[in-house]
Amino acid sequence: AATPGECELSRLLQDKLQYEMRLRYMKHYFPIDYTVQVQYEEVLRPSNITRLRNGSVSEVALRYLWFHISSQAVLHIREVLPEKHPSWRYTQELAWLFDALGEEYSRYQQVRI
Template sequence: MQQGYAPVLCVLAVLGLEAAALGECELTRLLQDKLQYEMRLQYMKHYFPINYTVQVQYEEVLRPSNITRLRNGTVSEAALRYLWFHVSSQAVLRIHEVLPEKHPSWKYTQELCQLFDALGEEYSKYRQTDVETVVADLVKLIYSAGAESRSKAVRPKALLDNCLKVMRMLYGGPCRWEFT
């Protein structure tokens, strides 16, 4: 670690503030660039049939209102980022799985999957026992595609729209982004 960062990190730790790791900021910035409106429109709407939907679990749709409600329930920012990562990576994977390799959106979703894989390395240090129970339970539901979970038909673009909106809510401040 560079010497210039040590005092800043100490101050943040003392104040109890949670900051996104530098790796998270860089990777989510790359994701933000990949999720530009024009790209989402082209790859997730224009290249799909009209009204095309993907079946996802109800818990795999994460909207800004969900984040606001969880924040009001005093869920930590780190836990919210952990939840966003798992929900969004699963949503991108669901979209990617329905595409044949020759589909014009296949490479785009493959690149998104690779960025989420790299981000997963950042989150590999978290354990579900380290985050609030409500978030750990939601993450378990996402990966337990059992019969008891409810499914929902969602447009691919809507999934990525939510992914970007929530990502900006969670990372825009700590990572000091300029929104494009």
Template sequence: MHQGCAAVLCVLAVLGLEVAALGECELARLLQDKLRYEMRLQYMKHNFPIDYTLRVQHEEVLRTANVTRLRDGKVSEASLRYLWFHACSQAVLHILEVLPEKHPSRGYTQELSQLLDALGVEYSGYRQSDVDAVVADLVKQLHSGDSRQKAVRPKALLDNCLKVLRMLFGAHCRWDSA
């Protein structure tokens, strides 16, 4: 029994290393696959009480309209992807915080968190000066916890993450956004 657990832990460790070694585009592709509609519906809607909402910061709800507005303000694509990463990471962490240890959505949410952590390694080299000022301010607000709160359904948070992911990474990574 213990040998079986050790083997599983070894496989998971190797897979974790493989995920960490992937590039930005491949990690974004894996996230897109993991955020398929059926999975979001199952894990973020059906496994939660009807009309369940989370209190999240206003900046964590990153929509395509927000990205378009920032693009029109001449914010770089790399900065927008950096902002998306922080907004989605915070959203997933908020979802994880409310899930009990044995909740059926916990494993799925942890997998999302691990993929985002691996993507965070890609962005760990960014310095404040590498990111547009408006994005740096938004990221600072995201992590400060001082902004106004709004109630959002867990599925809606992940819906926005996927839509913006496709918008920002589809052309950059040269994969179909469908």
């Protein structure tokens, strides 16, 4: 089961990652044909999630996998984004939320051990 802290941070991330927000900050403010290089393993596809679910991977592990891949994607974007870019603050807020969620997962893992 998710902890209250994880639920609250997930809700905040869900609000920040709404389609309109992503469209505004990650599409309209980026140049046409601009890409960020990622490794194949860093792409979380629905078919992979289904395969993992069917292969007895726990929901906790799937949530952590989503967190890890998403936080790494934000870090990749921030590495190439100039501080004066209109999306800088948005990606900074996402990074803070992912950092807080990472701390929550760390506490959860320590309690389980």
